Amino acid sequence: MKYVRSLLARMTGLFTKDATDDDLRAEMEAHLEMEIAENVRRGMHPDEARRQAILASGGITQATEAVRDQRGLPLIESLGADVKYAFRALRHARGFSAVVVLTLALGIGANTAIFSVIRGVLLKPLPHREGDRLVYLRQSAEIPGGANLAFSVPEVTDLRAGARSLGSIAEYSDWSGILRGRGDPLRVEIGLVTGNYFEVMGLSTVIGRTTGPSDDGSGVPPVMVLTHEFWLKHYAGDPTIVGKQVDLDGNSVTVIGVLQPAPSFPDRIDAFTNMVISPHHLSAQMVQGRSHRMTEVVARLARGATLDGARAEVAGVYERLQREYKDAYNPSLHYRVEVIPFKQALGERARMTLWLLMAAAAFVMIISAANVTNLTLMRGIRRQHELVVRAALGAGIGRLRRLLLVENLMLAVAGAAVGVGVALAGIRLLASLAARYSPRANEITLDSTVLGFTLALSVGVALLLSFATWVPKNGAMGSAIGSGTRRLTASIQKHRVQRILVVAQIAVSVILLAGAGLLTRTLVQLSEVRTGLGTEEVLTMQVPLLNLSTPGAGGDQASWFRAVMQADMQAKGVYEQMRGELAALPGVTAAGVGSSTPLRSSMAAFELKAEGKAVAVGEALPRPDFRTADPHYFDATGIPLLRGRSFVNTDVFGAARVAIINQTLADQLFPGEDPIGKRVAWTGEVLKFSPISPEWRTVVGVIGNTRDGGPEAKPRGVVFMPFAQELSMSGVLIIRTDSNAARLAPAATKIVRRVVPNAPIENVMTIAQIKDERVAPRRLNAVLVSAFGVLAVIIAAVGIAGVLAFSVSARTTEIGIRMSLGADQGRVQRMILGEGGLLLVVGLVLGVAGAFFAARVIQGMLFGVAPHDPATFTGVAIVMAAIGIGACWIPARRASRIDPAITMRAG
């Protein structure tokens, strides 16, 4: 009650200031008069009586101020005045304000942008219902390509039976098909899912229905659920598509619904269908083959079950399986299953890069905050006189602090506002980067949490600055006024905080520069890795003609194989026709056809045995890539033939089966021997489910290695078979030119479009473009970190120059005295350079030490360069030292130009 009344009175006080001020003055004057009268009555001289009374009052102005504070709500009341004053003060210090706002804007902008991305990609809750109960299962083994093996149907069945904490398990396999209907034929990425998939994932549709248990098994109509993104992109958000039939690989499929927006995982998915679309997925071999792993598994934890519980159960199931099925789980290959929270699985690839950028941005923030603090400290020292006068005139210490706080808040908020602009621009750039790593890139926005983060950052900076500034102490005011301003400013030696901040700036800059240097060197190393191809002026395009599911879908396997082979033979004729026409184009020096694009991974890899080379028990068979090539392929791609012969026109169906292997496989299978004439054969359980022959093939040639797994991966073993002798699976046209290959693309596309109007044309790219695509994410990393590094160095240089310049101006008198006593210009310059040099050396030493540590952390992102790479570190130290000395030079020169006569007189 008391407080309410008091608050009401004080709020009224806000508006009745003038009237009550008069009242108060009258009251205190009366007090003073009565006191004087009393003193006179006691026998004092009237003058002395007045003096004593005023002394006893303790200062009428201060008392008036104190009463005013009690009367109104001083915070609100003086805020307006503070803002007005702060604005005026900042306008007078335009250069200072601009530097502070810009520095903060860069720091805050970079942090906000990267934090936005991290939040969107890593932290935000999933759109899935109870998304934190979703887990992704990953089976791995120590074989090439074994990082994610997927699961076989029997394994999924065993997990369902044995791991009850995984309440429900959904299966998913990726598939791709050609969608015909609206517009050009389009390759779509399909998720083949079990009926319970959407129930398990906790996703629902925005239109129509999801699949259910009734869509499982064979003999049910094929149905399709579109992803939200694909629906918007391909069907322009047309709601009437639901219920209509679409053509997928020649099958008529009913669209039953459009899914809510959700990240697609593990790869881009355009639409989901039930399993019936792929006869292979329902075949007995698929269902019974324990090593036939084609299924990804997601599960929802059962009520009350924990992640650790589920992990223990899954481990138990696998222990039992490995005992029971020794041939399916070779113990030396260490088969294991991880249970990963779904959100974590989604962010896996992006995590390292994003935290790297966040660290770099945080470093930039540290440097800019340090710089702004230093600038504010120096400005504060220049303003000491002003602040002392203000305090003497009745501004309380609290009031002065508040004034500074308002000023700094205005700067920080302006910095944040500009920073948000910087962030908005940065987010666009970063979202395109993140899209390479994360399916959640489209969830990146500058949302309210991120804005809150920005605001907290700027308020934090403002608070820091306000308390870093010197204000006169109670009681110390007299000496402050008496000594005047000049004496208050001591030499830089005394300003320890500023020196520490400069050292920190240099150290952090060195760390950033070292990181940028290492990442750039990694990039250079990667682009210097030889692809293994003779030329880059080669145009490639993928033209899939064969639909594996189309012919004889639903029939038994043998007739399906026969139908596939027949369709493949027809397709081969079409490829040869296109190849011939492309080869006749002007500027084309060679044109070939094969199953795969060089520098890209193959679609298939199987176990391979070599005649007379028994593999020891417990040792894995090699799993080389399965590729095909026509007689012109190696010439067109520029893959060098090292031994033996290339394929010839007589290597066709019915002729002796031949193969060409690459150097890696030759070394692996036939070390120290001539591989020509040796025989190899595909083997393994998986082969039973494909039309690929297990017959022996004679090695007729050895080719050079190519970097198909990316520049940082070791070349894998590859087996090429004649295009005309093997199932082609897909067809890639390779066109080598004598000039710019990219310019040939329109003419080449036109020919293909004319020959096969209904086939999609995919990945029209030159070898140079493919090569570039592989290093692009790393280039962006290196560019961003380098940009941060350059930014840091500029800010640090401004910082060191500013502090020294300030030191010089504070020591003008001292330098003047030194010079009049005989110190020459060189001596003065050396003195100032020495002062800066000390800071530089300490900063460099600390920075190099920090960089060693930081480089160890990012070791995983480096290639071909050691984390302690001496060249990088030396280079960084030299660059930083040169810039630092340059920054010291300007104030040192100014110091040496001081005219003793002028400064002595002024002092």
Add this chain to the structure above:
Amino acid sequence: MADKLDVKQGTLALMILRTVDVLGPLHGYGIARRIEETSKHRLQLNYGTLYPALLKLEQEGAIKSEWRQSENNRRAKYYALTAMGRKQLERETREWHETADLIAAFLAPKREAK
């Protein structure tokens, strides 16, 4: 003069209320003199302490003010206790005694132990 005491926060309000209660409506000068005399000049009240305290009590409704002619024919602002102020005075006096007793009880045994 050397060992002047600072007026403890909160105790000044009690002193003012008591003064106005004992002497009736009184101006600021009178209140200050009375408090200084009662403290045997160990306390000295400057304006910056006294007037904010008076205003605070007035805002809380414990005292009310009025301009009047003083005994010396001078205009001065007089402060008088309100009903609410009287209650506050009684309550705070009681609480003060309780606190004083408590502190005394705390400090007593040590002296006996000696």
